[in-house]
Amino acid sequence: MESYEVAKAAAKALSNKKAEDILILNVAEQTVVCSYFVIGSGKSTTQVKALGDYVEEELKKAGLVPVRTEGLREGRWGVIDYGDVVVHIFNEESRLFYYLERLWDSGKNIERFED
Numbered sequence: 001m002e003s004y005e006v007a008k009a010a011a012k013a014l015s016n017k018k019a020e021d022i023l024i025l026n027v028a029e030q031t032v033v034c035s036y037f038v039i040g041s042g043k044s045t046t047q048v049k050a051l052g053d054y055v056e057e058e059l060k061k062a063g064l065v066p067v068r069t070e071g072l073r074e075g076r077w078g079v080i081d082y083g084d085v086v087v088h089i090f091n092e093e094s095r096l097f098y099y100l101e102r103l104w105d106s107g108k109n110i111e112r113f114e115d
Contacts, residue, residue: 001062003084007036010080010087011113013058014040017051019089022113025104037104038087038113041095045075051089052078 001009007024014022019040028035042048052072059066064082072078077094080087088100101110 001064003035006059006062006064006082006085007038008113009059009062010038010055010082010085011040012115013055014038014051014087014089015113015115016058017047017054019047019051021095023101024111024113025101026109026111027104029109030104030106034081034084034086036085037100038085039090039095039100040088041090041092042075043092045091048072048075048078048089048091052080052087055080055087055089 011022011024019042022040025037025039026035027037040051042051049072056066067081067083070079076091078089
């Protein structure tokens with residue numbers, strides 16, 4: 001599966017579980033760490049945890065296993081690292097604080113995911 005397809009699959013999984021403000025950021029020209037960030041928000045710590053679990057379940061069906069997962073247990077902000085695609089799931093407060101889309105916006109690299 002190509003990196004963009006992985007990013008779209010993660011965004012779709014987030015959408016299926018009612019995440020809000022889902023973005024796919026192409027950061028390939030800005031960093032060597034990965035090619036895409038997928039960002040989504042949950043309304044509660046419980047939803048943030050559930051979103052992370054669901055993304056992992058759905059991508060596992062496609063044969064993808066994360067390189068590592070961090071922070072989801074607390075439910076404020078979590079990262080699921082698939083190598084070339086990194087999924088960030090925030091609660092509303094953490095999303096506003098970190099505001100990753102502003103930090104990585106190059107003016108043409110953000111796609112708003114709508115299912």
